[in-house]
Amino acid sequence: MKFRNFKMVSYVVYGRGSFNQLDEILLPHRKQDAPMIFLVDHFFEGKPLTARIPLKGKDKVIFADVSYEPKTSYVDKIAQQLNDEFGTVSGIIGIGGGSAMDLAKAVSLMMNNPGSSSDYQGWDLVKKPGVYKAGIPTLSGTGAEVSRTTVLTGPTKKLGMNSDFTPFDQIILDPELTANAPVNQRFYTGMDCYIHCIESLQGTFLNEFSKSYGEKALQLCQKVFVEKNKWDDESDDQLMMASYAGGMSIAYSQVGVAHAVSYGLSYLLGTKHGVGNCIVFDKLEEYYPAGVREFKKMVEKNKIDIPQHITKGLSDEEFDTMINVSLGMKPLWENALGAGWEKIMTREKLRALYELL
Ligand code: NAD
Ligand code: ZN
Helix, strand or coil: CCCCCCCCCCEEEECCCHHHHHHHHHHHHCECCECEEEEEEHHHCCCHHHHCCCCCCCCEEEEECCCCCCEHHHHHHHHHHHHHHHCCCCEEEEEECHHHHHHHHHHHHHCCCCCCHHHHCEECCCCCCCCEEEEEECCCCCCCCCCCCCEEECCCCEEEEECCCCCCCEEEECHHHHCCCCHHHHHHHHHHHHHHHHHHHCCCCCCHHHHHHHHHHHHHHHHHHHHCCCCCHHHHHHHHHHHHHHHHHHHCCCCCHHHHHHHHHHHHHCCCHHHHHHHHHCCCCCCCHHHHHHHHHHHHHCCCCCCCCCCCCCCHHHHHHHHHHHHCCHHHHHHHHCCCHHHHCCHHHHHHHHHHC
């Protein structure tokens, strides 16, 4: 048995208004003539948050287009542009949901590694540390703020740059930044966290480390989405910590069926991570009976419509594409179903599941 020795985020600040400390936090990381680059979710263009960014000298704000989940071509384009314009930068600061944070991690790595980000999609392929990077979530749930991956869609696959160089050097968890996120988006991204917890807690890779974080994160999700009748500041505080703990839980275990199936949807149809997980999880009674029952209750209570029949009319070839992408996620299936998973999740069974969605 070889135990995982995993790299964590180096510095964490948590609290309402902690965004105001950004200037002071960045100061020691500023190098002469090398600007800080703020990669900001395009939602915040023209919003008050952007005016609070502590710009100095040649610092630059880039509004990240997150209409689609991050692509390797987009990462390469931003890294190239920064290289051409500045040669070197002091750091990349990602401000936004999982997409903007993943982009920031990937661009940081590509400032110091040659070639295309698609060369590094996989496990431990990144050779050199990136430039200093910080993540500031404005949506809670993905756990991208703590993870050692950055999920990218490349020319041939959807896979992260999974490495010890990937985690942020600093994160700033300020729940104020998540206030007023649209109800549906908040639910979908929040459910990503809920599903991380269920998949981790019901997985065969579970140990006390992931269980401790997973149980706490699950309890916080339940407070927010099951027990409360009204969204308040405390809900934002709780969901931000749920996202962090849920991310820590899967760091030492793995996700499961919903994620494995949802990756196929996203690869073929571009379905976004949060909503895709919900579409799949809704149909997983067989694998996670209690979790799915509670999920349906949360959907109803929060008045969310989960899209239905999204695979209707797809061709055999398209189903095959999704099945191939999904079955490629071997660690996820092994966590979910155990070492003999290939005998349980046959292509036929998976096809039937995709047809239900
Ligand atoms: P997102 O980052 O894709 O953003 C969704 C939408 O919400 C966007 O339109 C964005 O502009 C908007 N938005 C963000 N913050 C807002 C706010 N405060 N108010 C209003 N609108 C806001 O959504 P997400 O669910 O946070 O992230 C999904 C992405 O994260 C996917 O690309 C997925 O692959 C990735 N992901 C990464 C990891 C990881 O470990 N690296 C884990 C899970 C998911
Ligand atoms: Zn997820």
